[in-house]
Amino acid sequence: MLNGSIRFNLLLALPALILTILLVVFTASLSSSFLSSANLANLTNRVLPLGMVALGEAIVLMAGRIDLSVGTIMSLATAIMALTVSSIGWLAIPLAMLAGVGAGLFTAAGVILLRINPLVMSLATAAIVKGVTLLLLPKPGGQVSYDFYALLFEGESPLGVPLLIVILVYGAFILLAGWTRFGRSIYAAGSDPRAAFAHGVSSARVDLQVYALSGALAALAGVFLSIRILSGDPLIGDAYTLDAVSAAILGGIALKGGRGNLIGVLLAVISLVLINNTFNLLQLDTNLQAIAKGLIFVAALVFFMRGKAGDAD
Amino acid sequence: MQTSVQSAVLVLEKLRPSPATLRAFGLLVVLLCVLFVASGQVSGHQILDNMRQAAPLGIITLGQALILMMGRLDLSVGATAGLANVVLAMTFAGNMDNMAYALSVTLGCGALVGVANGLLVVALRIPAFLATLATSLVLTGTTLVVTGGSPRGSIPAEFRVITEGWFLGVLPYSVILWLAAIAGLTTLVHFTMPGRRMLLAGANARAARLNGIAAGRMIVISFVLSSLAATIGGILLSAITGMASIGIADAYTVDSIAAAVIGGAVFGGGVFLAAGVSIGALILFFVQSLLYVVSLPPATRFIVQGGIIVLALALANIRRKSD
Numbered sequence: 001m002l003n004g005s006i007r008f009n010l011l012l013a014l015p016a017l018i019l020t021i022l023l024v025v026f027t028a029s030l031s032s033s034f035l036s037s038a039n040l041a042n043l044t045n046r047v048l049p050l051g052m053v054a055l056g057e058a059i060v061l062m063a064g065r066i067d068l069s070v071g072t073i074m075s076l077a078t079a080i081m082a083l084t085v086s087s088i089g090w091l092a093i094p095l096a097m098l099a100g101v102g103a104g105l106f107t108a109a110g111v112i113l114l115r116i117n118p119l120v121m122s123l124a125t126a127a128i129v130k131g132v133t134l135l136l137l138p139k140p141g142g143q144v145s146y147d148f149y150a151l152l153f154e155g156e157s158p159l160g161v162p163l164l165i166v167i168l169v170y171g172a173f174i175l176l177a178g179w180t181r182f183g184r185s186i187y188a189a190g191s192d193p194r195a196a197f198a199h200g201v202s203s204a205r206v207d208l209q210v211y212a213l214s215g216a217l218a219a220l221a222g223v224f225l226s227i228r229i230l231s232g233d234p235l236i237g238d239a240y241t242l243d244a245v246s247a248a249i250l251g252g253i254a255l256k257g258g259r260g261n262l263i264g265v266l267l268a269v270i271s272l273v274l275i276n277n278t279f280n281l282l283q284l285d286t287n288l289q290a291i292a293k294g295l296i297f298v299a300a301l302v303f304f305m306r307g308k309a310g311d312a313d
Numbered sequence: 314m315q316t317s318v319q320s321a322v323l324v325l326e327k328l329r330p331s332p333a334t335l336r337a338f339g340l341l342v343v344l345l346c347v348l349f350v351a352s353g354q355v356s357g358h359q360i361l362d363n364m365r366q367a368a369p370l371g372i373i374t375l376g377q378a379l380i381l382m383m384g385r386l387d388l389s390v391g392a393t394a395g396l397a398n399v400v401l402a403m404t405f406a407g408n409m410d411n412m413a414y415a416l417s418v419t420l421g422c423g424a425l426v427g428v429a430n431g432l433l434v435v436a437l438r439i440p441a442f443l444a445t446l447a448t449s450l451v452l453t454g455t456t457l458v459v460t461g462g463s464p465r466g467s468i469p470a471e472f473r474v475i476t477e478g479w480f481l482g483v484l485p486y487s488v489i490l491w492l493a494a495i496a497g498l499t500t501l502v503h504f505t506m507p508g509r510r511m512l513l514a515g516a517n518a519r520a521a522r523l524n525g526i527a528a529g530r531m532i533v534i535s536f537v538l539s540s541l542a543a544t545i546g547g548i549l550l551s552a553i554t555g556m557a558s559i560g561i562a563d564a565y566t567v568d569s570i571a572a573a574v575i576g577g578a579v580f581g582g583g584v585f586l587a588a589g590v591s592i593g594a595l596i597l598f599f600v601q602s603l604l605y606v607v608s609l610p611p612a613t614r615f616i617v618q619g620g621i622i623v624l625a626l627a628l629a630n631i632r633r634k635s636d
Binding site: 110114115116117119120121123124125126127128129130131132133134135138242245255285287288289290291293294295297298301302 | 386433437439440442443444446447448450451453454455457458462567570574580610611612613614615616617618619620622623626627630631
């Protein structure tokens with residue numbers, strides 16, 4: 001009962017919370033520089049893009065869909081930023097987000113109108129977005145003005161603008177998911193589309209909304225990334241797709257939709273960033289991180305899907 | 314006598330190309346006409362030469378089609394083919410004497426990837442596309458860690474005969490290998506009991522289980538076969554390039570899905586059209602070379618990749634609705 005409401009699902013965030021605490025204790029005891037203000041600022045700077053893209057992915061998963069195009073949308077946003085900031089200034093940010101929304105709507109159109117499997121449709125969107133990005137910006141380059149960097153990241157304080165943005169955006173979406181008609185329609189469509197339809201929730205409309213949101217948030221993540229690296233990179237976002245899905249699952253979002261809360265997702269994002277940070281502080285081979293990420297992903301899936309026998313897929 | 318005629322009729326009945334295969338073939342003919350207009354000449358020799366180069370994709374697509382038959386998706390085929398490329402070059406070390414060793418180690422690694430995928434899906438109940446996505450991440454990471462980013466070794470020139478050479482000057486060896494894979498998988502799926510069990514497990518896992526079929530085992534076997542197909546594709550690719558490079562086969566993952574859906578593969582499972590998906594692979598290869606002929610930038614390849622998937626599935630769905 002009340003499965004659909006966020007307020008009764010806080011327990012789902014517990015594993016991510018425990019993992020975060022363990023990681024903090026572990027890394028802090030191994031490396032003295034972990035708790036330095038510079039390192040903490042570095043952590044919040046990394047939580048910012050992954051947090052945005054994971055939020056979008058989590059919303060799509062709550063609606064029972066999946067979006068494997070978020071990484072390429074991030075890359076597209078960095079390319080748009082790098083190419084247009086010098087001529088149109090801050091207007092490049094809404095432009096990049098508009099492109100993200102466009103990509104999301106394209107996926108939604110394939111899912112709703114052409115009845116293509118969401119997984120495959122988002123893979124197709126990913127391929128197309130990647131192609132467009134590589135047409136716009138064949139190799140890393142372009143320039144994003146330092147003014148944006150100064151506004152966002154300067155000061156090297158862990159309590160700076162990035163933290164504020166994360167808190168505001170997550171706060172807004174937690175309210176949206178748990179306390180509005182829109183949020184409940186996502187949970188409803190995700191847990192049982194037919195029952196939701198009988199109660200006046202159109203799953204097509206929910207699909208359209210969640211994919212558009214996911215595209216916009218992925219693009220926003222790309223915007224922050226391009227500001228941090230001061231340029232564009234047509235392939236930089238690719239690795240974020242799995243991270244985003246990983247964070248959502250680790251945060252307790254059910255892969256089949258209808259269950260989960262966004263606090264867990266934020267904690268999972270923090271723990272993924274912490275793992276990354278631990279690898280860096282302990283000066284381990286960065287390529288080992290890819291292996292570790294894959295294994296963590298598998299572990300998260302096993303942990304959260306345990307005991308659901310009889311599922312064919 | 315009578316029965317042998319009957320069984321011959323039955324075999325022919327089973328081998329009759331499906332409508333989807335015929336449609337793919339029709340598309341291929343149209344494409345060849347376009348190529349003819351664009352480049353001025355299309356000869357049988359030239360088509361065979363293209364098939365020779367398309368063979369890696371063709372064989373990888375066959376594995377992907379097998380997984381699609383099981384109602385699942387294998388997102389690790391590109392990484393597996395890339396692993397085969399790196400392992401083959403390292404074990405060969407440019408010396409033909411190492412051939413038996415190199416091939417067995419490479420195929421062994423491929424089979425291991427398949428077993429891992431299968432166990433993740435069956436024993437740990439992870440959805441196949443996520444399990445294989447995680448596998449591909451681990452494979453890419455492992456390749457980078459082991460090679461330090463710059464893979465060593467090379468493929469000896471004598472071995473490259475399998476993609477450069479022509480049997481009696483008529484048929485390229487790699488095309489023979491491709492045709493053998495089509496024949497082998499068609500026989501397996503349509504003419505043997507294990508194959509039929511796999512098909513049923515893919516079409517309806519619950520019905521299969523109720524009929525006493527070990528559906529889980531069938532899934533593991535299909536993943537091993539898919540990874541082996543990806544490995545063979547990677548070996549052929551290595552023979553074409555002659556060396557190892559990181560990430561060389563990444564595009565094969567989405568390419569193989571695109572090729573399979575052009576050839577009539579469906580996502581619900583239960584359909585296996587070896588000839589159809591092979592024609593799909595050939596079509597994709599021709600489209601990509603057409604892009605090259607009209608000198609569009611390489612990035613358009615990805616747009617075409619995605620566009621083809623959307624188009625092929627949209628057409629298939631519209632047709633299903635009207636039927």
